[in-house]
Structures are given as structure tokens and as C-alpha cells.
Amino acid sequence: MRALTFHGRHDVRVDNVPDPEIVLPRDAILKVTSTAICGSDLHLYDGYIPTMRAGDILGHEFMGEVVEVGSKSTLKKGQRVVVPFTISCGSCFFCEKQQYSACDNSNPAETSDASETLMGHAMGAAFGYAHLTGGYAGGQAEYVRVPFSDVGPIVVPDHLDDDKVLFLSDILPTGWHAAVNADIEPGDTVAVWGCGPVGLFAIQSAFKLGAHRVIAIDHYPSRLMLAKKLGADILDYREVEVLEALKELTGGIGPDAVIDCVGMESHGLAIDNLMDTAKAHLMIGTERPHALRQMIIACRKGGRVSIPGVYGGFADKFPLGQLMEKGLTIKSGQTPVQKYTKDLLKLIEENELDTTFMISHREPLNDAAELYQKWHDEQDTYTKIVLKPGMDRKPETDRAAARQVEPAE
Known part of the structure; x- marks a missing residue:
């Protein structure tokens, strides 16, 4: 698949990378339909966040269609979901207090040790945001693995298009x-x-x-x-x-x-x-x-x-x-996204909150590297960039076709 990867300060590239796989029973795989470049991504682009590695897939604002599920996922193939940038187990001391961004179980031991040294306690995990927060692959890609898919993703109704709900992921x-x-x-x-x-x-x-x-x-x-x-x-x-x-x-x-x-x-x-x-x-x-x-x-x-x-x-x-x-x-603190998503989705459905007014550009994922530079250098013009993998995906590279994934139920 194609994904936006980190290679150093001011050096990001759209590369061919391996497709994500189901690793644990609570995992799901999404075909990404919309993903955005966040202002905090620029801290990575500028080299200010430590523990980034060459080849890391960026992106923590994304949504898409469920194409594969683990045996303990509560999602179903074909559902449209928005995924919080925070990765949370749902059952630890902090998650039970709705402090999802402080989850104690989502950041693996091999990466949480470094964040504990730096911060005093291990950081919660997040998508596409350095190995301090787990080293999870991000969503500026054609497909993404979603751990703890029974806790984070929120299913969105078909009558709301991506632009209206994408930003439930973070901003x-x-x-x-x-x-x-x-x-x-x-x-x-x-x-x-x-x-x-x-x-x-x-x-x-x-x-x-x-x-x-x-x-x-x-x-x-x-x-x-x-x-x-x-x-x-x-x-x-x-x-x-x-x-x-x-x-x-x-x-x-x-x-x-x-x-x-x-x-x-x-x-x-x-x-x-x-x-x-x-x-x-x-x-x-x-x-x-x-x-x-x-x-x-x-x-x-x-x-x-x-x-x-x-x-x-x-x-x-x-x-x-x-x-x-x-x-x-x-x-x-980082936002406990799951605490707010249901209420905010309701406000969107009732037209009480507008989420589309700031989108300035909708562009193909293949142009992401150039768009990072423009977002960095021309912020008066580029207010918010939404990347659309579907704009440039060729049928023969589609995961569902290539791996003969069962159609949505």
C-alpha cells in the first residue's frame, strides 16, 4: 500500500509499504477514506519530537471503512468509523476514569520505558506519533491497523459525509x-x-x-x-x-x-x-x-x-x-477523545457544530509530502488539508481486491 513516511527533519515521503495485518484479537483493519494533516504533525516534521524512526507512518486524524476484524473486535465489515488519535484499552485505572489519553496498557513496554524516563510516567499511546507513544503506524495511508477497536472507533451514519465527521478523530x-x-x-x-x-x-x-x-x-x-x-x-x-x-x-x-x-x-x-x-x-x-x-x-x-x-x-x-x-x-493534557465523541457526533447531526468551514484543500494522498511543506510554509493559505487516498488508488492496488477480502455484510 501507499503511505506517508518519516525520513528525517523536513523529509517525508509517500512510499510503498507492507499492508497492515491483524495482530491481536481486538484489532481491526480500515481502508482509509479521509485523513488529515494536523498542526502537531509539524512538530514531527520540524524534528522537535524525539524517537521518530525512518519509515514510520505518520498521521493521527483519519477515518475509513472496516475491511477486516479480529475475533474480539466489536466492529463489522463495511462500517464507516472515525478513529480517535488516542489508543486506549478501556479497562485500566485511567480509562475507567475516562482519562483515555493516559491509558496504561496501550503503550508497549519497549517504548513506554523511554517515555517514563522523560515524563515521569509512561505516556498513553497514539497513532503515528513517535515511539514515545507506542510507535504505532499512523493513518496517512491507504490502510491502517486499529488496536483496541472495541474501545476507540465511533461508527458514523451514512448520511454524514467524511468532511463532517473526520475531525472527531482529534481537533x-x-x-x-x-x-x-x-x-x-x-x-x-x-x-x-x-x-x-x-x-x-x-x-x-x-x-x-x-x-x-x-x-x-x-x-x-x-x-x-x-x-x-x-x-x-x-x-x-x-x-x-x-x-x-x-x-x-x-x-x-x-x-x-x-x-x-x-x-x-x-x-x-x-x-x-x-x-x-x-x-x-x-x-x-x-x-x-x-x-x-x-x-x-x-x-x-x-x-x-x-x-x-x-x-x-x-x-x-x-x-x-x-x-x-x-x-x-x-x-x-492530551485529549481523552473517547469521552466526547458521542456527544459531539450528536451536535454535528443536529447542525449545532460545523466542522467543514476550515477545510481549505482536499488532495490525493500521493501529494502528501509536498503538502506537508506547503502546510509548513504557507499557513495563511493552507488552513486545513484533507488527504483522500481514494483519489489516487488504482483498482489493481486495492487491498480488498488484492487479498480477496469478503464483501461487507
Whole structure:
């Protein structure tokens, strides 16, 4: 089959790789119908996430049709499913608390040991995201193996096309989780740093959860316009001094809650960010948390800080004193996707949430390597890229035909 594989910093390729196989009884195999490039994939592309290996298949936002099932899978051939990026067993201490992204059983021992050394405890597993999180093959491919298929995938009705439900795999639940973690109360003003896909869904979710006002901060005009269409006030950090603007917009108090949808690669020419960038290039640092520092300074006393943005290591110049003296509450973490998918699917079916507005490009999987570069370099143009393996799959390479898989029941 064809799949997008990692070969080093800024080097990804669409290669021919072996088809996935059923390994364990709870596995299923999907024929991927839609998969997306996520902003956090760029951290891999930029070489900031350790333990990537040449040939690793990328991608953690995908959906497709079930073509094979293990003996203990609850899925049936022919079903359309969206797969959470988190791989979760469903029965460990954390899964029983609906903290699915912290699953204790999905990350194999040979890879969890490294993450335990780095993080203090073993990380939960995820698709297509380094061997720290299990080394599982991702979904930017024609086919993908789905472990614990009785826990993660959500079956979607045929009347909803892929574009409407694909983002249940990650960015919609992540934006929702970000807003939930902000503990939004009626009348709140919420400030969101970063208007990429997660930031836009965080804005949409914040309004849905009762925010009176949302202020969106970015520098890409197209993203700011999308945020404005969602009802947010917008700040271009190249044109205004963000801290002063937020004080003015909030009567000097500051936002009630702030959400970091930027993560470890902040942009901008602030002195702290320039120092962080230099350290990253010299390989003596990983994080560039300028946005997070600014959020903590901006948030009102007694406010809340939500961090869905991805970080991978240790950050310096962290405003711990300001965090403590202002009495701020921080909530963070990878999204427990399975906790939210059923409710979010219902909102989509009822037209209460739109998920298609940010898609800027629908392209063949074979063009994925070039599209990674464009997504990296032209983010004002490429808002969200959806890859369609079916656009370029030839009949003779179709897995179902090649392996004579039984037709859907």
C-alpha cells in the first residue's frame, strides 16, 4: 500500500509499504477514506519530537471503512468509523476514569520505558506519533491497523459525509476539551492564542459552552477572518501590543480564561522567543513557549489557563511567580477523545457544530509530502488539508481486491 513516511527533519515521503495485518484479537483493519494533516504533525516534521524512526507512518486524524476484524473486535465489515488519535484499552485505572489519553496498557513496554524516563510516567499511546507513544503506524495511508477497536472507533451514519465527521478523530474534541478545561462560566471573556484548526474549534466550543466574549490572537489574516466569522474579536499580534490590547478590551481586569492553541513553536520577534529559537537551532532547547508566558501574564487574577497545545520537553524562563501570585489554575493534557465523541457526533447531526468551514484543500494522498511543506510554509493559505487516498488508488492496488477480502455484510 501507499503511505506517508518519516525520513528525517523536513523529509517525508509517500512510499510503498507492507499492508497492515491483524495482530491481536481486538484489532481491526480500515481502508482509509479521509485523513488529515494536523498542526502537531509539524512538530514531527520540524524534528522537535524525539524517537521518530525512518519509515514510520505518520498521521493521527483519519477515518475509513472496516475491511477486516479480529475475533474480539466489536466492529463489522463495511462500517464507516472515525478513529480517535488516542489508543486506549478501556479497562485500566485511567480509562475507567475516562482519562483515555493516559491509558496504561496501550503503550508497549519497549517504548513506554523511554517515555517514563522523560515524563515521569509512561505516556498513553497514539497513532503515528513517535515511539514515545507506542510507535504505532499512523493513518496517512491507504490502510491502517486499529488496536483496541472495541474501545476507540465511533461508527458514523451514512448520511454524514467524511468532511463532517473526520475531525472527531482529534481537533474537534481537542478544541472542545480546551474549552471544557477553561471552566467557562456565563459571561466570561476567553482569550485564545492561535487560530489554527484547534484554536478555531476552541473558539467555537467556548461560545457553545457559554462564553460571552472570545478574543482570538494570531497573525495569519485568513485564520483571523475565520475566527471573526465565528464571532470572536481578533488581535493581530504584529499590529498591536497584545497585553495592552487585552487590558483595554477587558477594562483592565484581563481575560477570565486563556487557552494556548500554539504549543511549543511560538512565532514572533519577542526577545524571549528569539532566545528560545536560538536554543532550538543549537539543539540545547526544545520549547518556544512565548505564547504560554504571555497568557499567564495576561490572565486575570484567579483566572484559568487551558493548555491543549503540544509541548515535548523542558521550558525555561517560565513565569512561575506570576502563576502562583495571581492564583491561576492550569489544566492541560492530551485529549481523552473517547469521552466526547458521542456527544459531539450528536451536535454535528443536529447542525449545532460545523466542522467543514476550515477545510481549505482536499488532495490525493500521493501529494502528501509536498503538502506537508506547503502546510509548513504557507499557513495563511493552507488552513486545513484533507488527504483522500481514494483519489489516487488504482483498482489493481486495492487491498480488498488484492487479498480477496469478503464483501461487507
